[in-house]
Amino acid sequence: MFTGIVEELGEIKEVESAGDSARLTIHGPLVTSDAVHGASIAVNGVCLTVVDVDDQGFTADVIKETLDRSGLGALAPGARVNLERPVRVSDRLGGHIVQGHVDGTGTVLSREPGERWDVVTVSLPSGLARYVANKGSITVDGVSLTVVEAGPDRFSVALIPTTLALTTLGLRGVGDVVNLEVDVVAKYVERMLTVQNSEDAS
Structure with a gap:
């Protein structure tokens, strides 16, 4: 779950197309400072699962359903994106309840x-x-x-x-x-x- 309070303005570094899916490499050192493989990060409001991570950013796979229902399919290297880590149970809910499931x-x-x-x-x-x-x-x-x-x-x-x-x-x-x-x-x-x-x- 997220709150809609953006933590970092990231950047798309690479887009690898795989037919009906894509792999995004995203620069975002703040949101990856405590991220691990399998963690969730919201990218322009879409909850994605971290595949690989380092101290500068992460990669995530995006399936066809997500590409069809969101604007992620139109992203290209150099595009800026809003990044947010999931809210902790103990955190203040600064925005509102956001699932990261784009409608x-x-x-x-x-x-x-x-x-x-x-x-x-x-x-x-x-x-x-x-x-x-x-x-x-x-x-x-x-x-x-x-x-x-x-x-x-x-x-x-x-x-x-x-x-x-x-x-x-x-x-x-x-x-x-x-x-x-x-x-x-x-x-x-x-x-x-x-x-x-x-x-x-x-």
């Missing part, structure tokens, strides 16, 4: 610069819109954010200076694809209500 992708539709922050609007797949609410939480490229305004096919977020400086969201432009993970609590509530309504109707 889909969105596209940056607009950026409105302010004096100290940017308001960014991102497209929202129709199947995810019901999980996104004004002032609710959403994860964009692994970053826990508060929704400013939620619509049927888009949502907006306000990016503070820290987020702009320390994550890839400061680099994203109109047309860029971002990974989205909606709040898991909303999905569980929907599931429970669906089951309850089904039982009541039977």
Whole structure:
């Protein structure tokens, strides 16, 4: 489990394609300082398993399902990525509960610069819109954010200076694809209500 608080801005060093999968080599000395083979690290909000690790970074395999459902398949050497280690049970939950299971992708539709922050609007797949609410939480490229305004096919977020400086969201432009993970609590509530309504109707 993660919190959506990015620890390090990493860099893709190598992408090795293997047909229906890929192996990424990622520079990230902070997140690998205590990592071991088999550890989990979130890369742009996608939970990946460490295959090899050294003091400068790690490699991870990405399967077809992940390549299809996220923006990881479009990464190339030199691309910057948001990195986060899993939260410890004793840690503060600074963002919100993030699983590292991307639900889909969105596209940056607009950026409105302010004096100290940017308001960014991102497209929202129709199947995810019901999980996104004004002032609710959403994860964009692994970053826990508060929704400013939620619509049927888009949502907006306000990016503070820290987020702009320390994550890839400061680099994203109109047309860029971002990974989205909606709040898991909303999905569980929907599931429970669906089951309850089904039982009541039977």
